[in-house]
Amino acid sequence: MNIKPFLIGGEWVQGTGTPFDSVNPANGELNGRIGGASAADVDHAVRNAQRAQRDPRWRNMLPHERARLLNRVADLIVERGSELASIQMRENGKLRSECLAQAGAAAGAFRYFAGVIETMVSEIAPSRGPHVANVVYEPFGVVAAITPWNSPLTLEAQKVAAAVAAGNAVVLKPSEITPGPALELGRIFLDAGVPAGILNVVTGLGGETGLALVQHPEVRMISFTGGTATGRAIGRIAAERLVPVALELGGKSPHIVFADADLDAAAEGVVSGIFTSSGQSCIAGSRLFIERSIYDDFLARVVERTKALKVGPPDADGSQVAPLSSFVHRERVEAYVQSARDDGGTIVAGGKRPDDAALPAGAFYEPTIITGLTNEAKACREEIFGPVLCVLPFDGEADLVEQANGTSFGLGCGIWTESYKKAWRVARAIEAGTVWVNTYKELTVAVPFGGFKDSGIGREKGYYGIRVYQEPKTILWGMK
Known part of the structure; x- marks a missing residue:
């Protein structure tokens, strides 16, 4: 079987690391065999990136010229x-409609950061003596970008666009589950005329390729999106090496519905907030808090809508819930649901593989709703990363805030209420990087994104999303 190569310095290479298989989770078929990058391959990629970034033709390229290249990529x-x-x-089983939307968002990220670098300015600090203090921002050099499997099209675009706009070169390491979008992005960079070596793509396993990348002495900044355990491991390496990191990690986001909310709109928001992407989203609203006075009524609305969702192949008409990303991941989700049963939870929807005879070859799992748990249950505290919603009642704002914040995560939160004063109070009290009011999972590259607590460090996206990939430098001009 042919092994798919990866990209170093503008050349496609087979690599000397451990190859791996890409499997379609919708039907279990083999997509192909992918080459793995060894530590020597990673070193080759980093050296090429460093050489390309230091080339005066790139380092001295004016912002509008870099913007032109980014727009061509878009x-x-x-x-x-x-x-x-x-x-x-084919690689992660996401609905085709969602994949198309994410391709559009990826193009939008490159256009956004192209616009930012054409308009972002340096600074003149207030004078405190006979001098002028000029603050400029320099690229780090080589940035390691490591991305997960759930939304590679958008996540890789957001990292690469900002880092390259900032003047860096990037070594991109995608998840071994979804290597394809990154490899195609590398091809697009070459076709767009971006200098060879500015974007390198190394595929491989985390313990081999990823570890070699974050440990490399010439990697000057690390940007990682993925699980909290891996983020901690990367953070320890970065701390030892004294290199900055941006870590966007897990979530266990509370989705809150007050009695005065538009309940039909809230029910639609709750269902889409957890079951789109089959729950495989860091910001999935996986803990539903319902004000006790409307608990039974609102739960019934959510259950009814959930049971009506159509589970099916990602490219089939009418499919609303696609397979999980892999068969191994489905087993992980099933284990969490079993833990909820063991903790006294009641499954009021789903809780099993679908009975549809047309779906047995794929990693499908029914949208699942669990009641009867306390906020201390494992399924309520740990990130399941699947189509599983835990439902809990609350009595008043104080009780709600205590429960909602009673987790190590702090990435997202949704609030449904007709009272803007109540929404403001609760939004300010919740420990989360993004709070949605009367909507959920509305995303834009134009605002900062990241989390509190175990959900990460730093912020990406937004106008200053370029600054995370740059270092400030002060130049003082004597005027005496």
């Missing part, structure tokens, strides 16, 4: 959007 993403969507769908 154009090619749009042109190849259908192909990119198909690649992601």
Whole structure:
């Protein structure tokens, strides 16, 4: 079987690391065998990135010229959007409609950061003596970008676009479950005329390729999105090496419904907030808190809508819940549901693989709702990363805030109420990087994104999303 190569310094190489298989979770079929990057391959990639970033033709390139290249990348993403969507769908099982939308968002990220670098300015600090203090921002050099499998099209675009706009070169290491979008992004960079070596893509296993990348002495900044345990491990390496990191990690986001909310709108928001992407989203609203006076009524609305969701292949008409990303991950989700049963939880929807005879070959799992747990239960405290919603009642704002904040995570939160004063109080009290009021999972590259507590360190995206990939430098001009 042919082994798919990866990209170093503008050349496609087979690599000397451990190859691995890409499997379609919708039907269990083999997508292909992918080359693995060894520590020597990673070293080769980092050295090429360093050489390309230090080349005066790149380092001295004016912002509007870098912006032109980024816009050309965006154009090619749009042109190849259908192909990119198909690649992601085959690798992680996400609905094709969602993959198409994410291809569009990926192009939007490159256009956004192209616009930012054309308008972002340096600073003149207030004078405190006979001098002028000029603050400029320099690229780190080589940035390691490590991405997960759930939404590679958007997450890789957001990291690479910002880091390259800031003047860095990037070594991108995608998840071994979804190597395809990153490899195609590397191809697009070359076709867009971006200098070879500015984007390198190394595929491989985390313990081999990823470890070699974050340990490399010439990697000057690390950007990681993924699980909290891996984020901690990367953080320890970065601390020892004294290099900065941006870590966007897990979540266990509270989705809150007050008695005065528009209950039909809230029910739609709750169901889409957990079951889109089959629950495989760091910001999934996986803990539903319902004010006790409407608990039974609102729960019935959510259960009814959940049971009506159609589980099916990601490219089939009418499918609303696609397979999980892998068969191993489905087993992990099933184990969490069993733990909820063991803790006294009641399954009021789902809780099993679908009975549909047309779906046995895929990693499908029914949208699941669990009641009867306390906030201390394992399923309520740990990130399941699947289509599982835990439902809990609350009595008043104080009780709600205590329960909602009673987790180590702090990534997202949703609030449904007709009282803007109540929404403001609760939003300020919740420990989360993003709070949605009367909506959920509305995302834009134009605002900072990240989490509190175990959900990460630092912020990406937004106008200052470039600054996370740069170091400030002060130049003092004597005027005496």
